[in-house]
Amino acid sequence: MTRCQQYDNDWELLLLGALDEGEAAAMRAHVESGCPTCRSRWIQATQALAAIGSTLEPVDPPQEVETRLQQKLHEAKSGAPRAEAAALRREPPSAWRHAWAVAALVLFAAGIVLARQYLELRRDLADTRRQLASAVEARPAGDMQPPNQVPDASPPAPIQPPSSPDRREPPAASQDAAQRDRERLRLEERLAQSEAGRLSAEAEAARLTAALVEAQRLAAAQSVPAPSPVPSSSDDQRQRVAALEQTVGQLTSQVRRLEAEARRQSDLTREYASALQAAVDDRATRVMLRPVDAAAGKATAGATVTADGRVLLVARGLPTLPADKCYQLWVIRRDNPAIVSGGVLTVSVQGQSVHTVRVEGVPGQITGLAVTDEPLGGSVQSRGRKLLFGSVN
């Protein structure tokens, strides 16, 4: 008989305290040595005995016990707060350095996107002009006038992407207001650059649209058989018109797409503007979100909750979720509804996410933030695992 078999019937007796000390010590040593079989039996025995304890009819303890318990907790907190609790309540500078850097990188990336979009717009514009020129050249002389307005080929001043992101630490609480102001000005300068880029992109999209309208007008004019003393014998001509119409159609959808992208960038710019200003707002509350589920891996997040209820969340180390899942932010409030969605997070391949949301209601009522995994597209009510959590003190 193995030792495990020998002990098998005795785990409940051990936990009851009914065994002799020598026998009990040997069994404890054995389970502590890591024997998985006996470890499992130990757990089973613990639960069996607890089941006996659970058979008593539930009784509400006096209310004073809860009050005294809360007092004890307060005392424990004020006396010797545990490291984790202290970390939760203090803003870890390193985390916010990271948040700051990520936010700056996002802004930089937005600038790059705008610049690339601008280059795309220029290329599309050039293509459009070539198409228009071809149409003019293909048209039999005298059948039509050259377009009255050729889109302005001269591009606006190119967007200067923001200079490499400043990775300096955010101003610490103890730093003076002057430095904070300098940071704010620097941010505003970058945002102004992004805004200029956005305006340029929008202007370019508008010019493209005008050019396409003109191209469509010309194509329509060509599709109507022009009165000619010579019977139209040119199948070639009709094919060219059809091809041109097709191209115009494609370019039209492209312009629509670019316009939508410009609008999105515009929204993003505004969003980041307010979020980044919030990051240097003295009145804002900083919250650290920590993993509360093994599925969160080593993910962490920092958030800023501004006085007007805007939440800026910067998360990193988010594990890749299955294709049918997404990360969702939840804002926990004192008033009803107690839990409201803060939106679905967009996560980079590196597991980073920068997310902002404005919470309706009284901002002071926000008591916590949580990130869960939800079915793709998010949930109206949280059903996923709570992965990250942070209290707003």
Place this chain on the structure above:
Amino acid sequence: MYKEPVHTEDGWTEQATDAELVARLKFGDEPALVEVYRRHGRRVYPLIRRIVSSDTLAEEVLQDVFVRLWTRPDRYRPEAGPLIAWLLTVARNLSLDALRKEGKWRGNVEIDDQVQDALRLATPAVDGDLQMTVRQLILALPDDQRRTLELAYYSGMTHVELAARLGEPLGTIKSRLRLALDKLRKTLGHGYHSRWGT
């Protein structure tokens, strides 16, 4: 999962599972502990009161149980079973310790008629399936096995002490306890965790 319809300021706390609440304790989340207390205090309290036979001492021990969870939440591991099982185990141990510390441990806990009546008349609680199963099992045990088991559980006596207390040979006591515990184990099977409703 046993959940009282508690009203907390933190709506999230109310919906959290026990494992989530304990995870939050690791970060000093006080509302999480209060929620654990409201959820399970009324299950733990009667066990402590039964062991220490004193309301005042029972209240102190009850606080100690939850302060223990507050100060060392890492001691509870969800994979090892439901939180209520851990709390009841800690409650039993702290209750017996408190009696010994105060010199009140008498080893004379008896299963009287009142307790038997309470067991018979008890209404099922939220996770009544497990409770009722165990209650029925205990009530179905032969009297000598039941008396020995409950005396061992509520008094923490060793085999030798039980033998002396009941005036039976040591081998008989061991045999009775093993038989009773074997029935309990077989009745509950291997699905303890799920039977607890977690």
